[in-house]
Amino acid sequence: MVTMEQDYAAWVEQDQKQLHPLQNAARHTNPVVVERAEGVYLYTTDGRRILDGMAGLWNVNIGYGNTELPDVARDQMLQLPFTSNFAGMSNLPSIRLADKLSGYAYPALKTTCFTSGGSESNETAFKTARYYWRRLGKPEKIKIIARNAAYHGISMGATSATGISRYHTPFGPLVPGFLHIPNPNPHRYEGDLRPGETVGQAAARALEEAILREGPETVAAFIAEPIQGVGGVIVPPDDYFPLVRAICDKYEVLFIADEVITGFGRTGQMFGLTHWGVQPDILSFAKGITSGYIPLGGMQITDAIKDVIWNAPDADSWMHGFTYSGHATACAVGLRNVEIIERDGLVENSRVLGERLLKGLEGLLEFPQVDNVRGKGLLCGVEIVKDKQSRQPDMAFGNQIANTAMSMGLRTRVVGNALAFSPPLTITAAEVDTIVQTLGDALVKLNTPQ
Ligand SMILES: Cc1ncc(COP(=O)(O)O)c(C=O)c1O
Numbered sequence: 001m002v003t004m005e006q007d008y009a010a011w012v013e014q015d016q017k018q019l020h021p022l023q024n025a026a027r028h029t030n031p032v033v034v035e036r037a038e039g040v041y042l043y044t045t046d047g048r049r050i051l052d053g054m055a056g057l058w059n060v061n062i063g064y065g066n067t068e069l070p071d072v073a074r075d076q077m078l079q080l081p082f083t084s085n086f087a088g089m090s091n092l093p094s095i096r097l098a099d100k101l102s103g104y105a106y107p108a109l110k111t112t113c114f115t116s117g118g119s120e121s122n123e124t125a126f127k128t129a130r131y132y133w134r135r136l137g138k139p140e141k142i143k144i145i146a147r148n149a150a151y152h153g154i155s156m157g158a159t160s161a162t163g164i165s166r167y168h169t170p171f172g173p174l175v176p177g178f179l180h181i182p183n184p185n186p187h188r189y190e191g192d193l194r195p196g197e198t199v200g201q202a203a204a205r206a207l208e209e210a211i212l213r214e215g216p217e218t219v220a221a222f223i224a225e226p227i228q229g230v231g232g233v234i235v236p237p238d239d240y241f242p243l244v245r246a247i248c249d250k251y252e253v254l255f256i257a258d259e260v261i262t263g264f265g266r267t268g269q270m271f272g273l274t275h276w277g278v279q280p281d282i283l284s285f286a287k288g289i290t291s292g293y294i295p296l297g298g299m300q301i302t303d304a305i306k307d308v309i310w311n312a313p314d315a316d317s318w319m320h321g322f323t324y325s326g327h328a329t330a331c332a333v334g335l336r337n338v339e340i341i342e343r344d345g346l347v348e349n350s351r352v353l354g355e356r357l358l359k360g361l362e363g364l365l366e367f368p369q370v371d372n373v374r375g376k377g378l379l380c381g382v383e384i385v386k387d388k389q390s391r392q393p394d395m396a397f398g399n400q401i402a403n404t405a406m407s408m409g410l411r412t413r414v415v416g417n418a419l420a421f422s423p424p425l426t427i428t429a430a431e432v433d434t435i436v437q438t439l440g441d442a443l444v445k446l447n448t449p450q
Contacts, residue, residue, distance in 0.1 A: 037064035040424050040431050053412045055424045058261045059287035062340050063426035069293045069333050076332040085326030094326035097335045105271040106279040109300035114326045118260035119153025121284035121297040125256045126157045129221040135308045145222045147183040149231030181206040184236040187372045204243035216251040223256040226272030232416020233381025235374045241276040254281040264288030265341050265425050268351030268377025289334045296330040346425040350377040353432050360436030367443045381418035393417040401442050410438040
């Protein structure tokens with residue numbers, strides 16, 4: 001046990017006995033130990049105040065220090081913290097939240113299955129897609145097509161859908177049946193682009209070609225984040241998702257939208273695909289549903305999928321679920337969190353202040369290493385290169401910028417070729433300006449000979 005009297009060195013020594021996610025364990029020598037947080041600010045044990053430009057891990061949508069959610073959690077814990085949601089049991093918070101979310105993200109998605117996070121939601125989506133086709137007499141339809149630079153989580157199926165090799169190599173072999181195609185990065189399209197074709201058309205064609213190459217009778221689903229987050233905040237061109245939707249329909253491939261980041265207001269719309277007027281067949285959500293105050297996630301499905309599950313005989317039931325599916329306390333907190341997002345106009349704040357953030361970041365394009373700035377709502381990326389002639393990504397420099405910004409009181413994170421900005425949706429205009437100013441100061445410092 002560490003006591004409050006111990007100094008930072010002692011905390012670090014203790015902390016090194018823990019295995020931290022996504023960290024080279026031997027390099028965990030100088031951790032930022034956060035003690036408390038308020039609004040958009042983190043306060044560390046060594047007395048620093050840091051503007052959390054990432055809202056935790058893209059999830060603390062209502063900001064830190066909300067006092068309603070703890071009250072809801074406390075009341076629910078005293079009444080009923082948890083009960084099984086398995087095999088014939090249920091609880092009122094999960095019934096209420098499922099009712100609230102019915103048709104909420106997309107009118108066609110009315111049925112919800114709860115999980116505890118994004119990986120579990122995607123795992124649930126993959127298994128449901130396979131189950132659906134098998135019940136319809138098409139058991140060969142098992143393959144899942146995902147995109148390069150996709151991030152879908154850390155469990156084995158979700159890792160296999162993830163399109164970033166660093167997540168694969170330490171843990172192979174991956175689950176069979178997952179394959180990847182180019183993503184529609186308008187700034188750096190890596191696929192084959194024909195004369196006269198837009199990047200959106202080329203990337204959609206890549207999907208169609210993959211389906212035809214594999215055989216439509218073997219493909220269960222296509223999964224995509226509306227805006228790729230961990231892959232580098234990649235915003236697709238406007239023509240991409242309508243084309244994807246049409247291709248999925250043409251070949252009877254289910255379209256899974258992974259809105260773990262883009263859900264619940266992050267992009268200036270309540271859900272991401274609404275920017276392009278498209279509905280998925282299956283939706284994965286997590287993060288913003290509780291703003292990170294307690295773990296919760298879920299999957300939603302169309303009536304067509306629901307009917308197949310509902311009509312199955314007992315011997316072939318949908319045998320899936322987690323201990324914490326429909327967790328009573330998490331669902332009670334989730335419901336209030338969604339009500340707060342609505343009541344406080346946070347989706348509109350995300351849209352309006354997202355435009356301000358994007359415009360401010362665009363001002364940094366004058367620096368030799370800032371090659372591209374993109375985003376929707378309060379989800380923005382700043383691409384970092386060696387120089388604008390070679391346009392070679394330089395994430396070593398990206399990390400230097402992130403570390404310098406951190407020392408100046410701003411938290412950002414290197415993702416793909418970019419620095420990500422995804423602050424709480426409660427952020428003010430002045431705080432948005434602080435993000436831009438601090439990032440600019442970090443760039444000036446690093447461009448000034450020491
Ligand atoms: C798009 C996306 N999907 C899935 C996940 C995995 O969610 P979790 O870490 O809650 O399992 C993440 C996490 O960052 C994500 O960004």
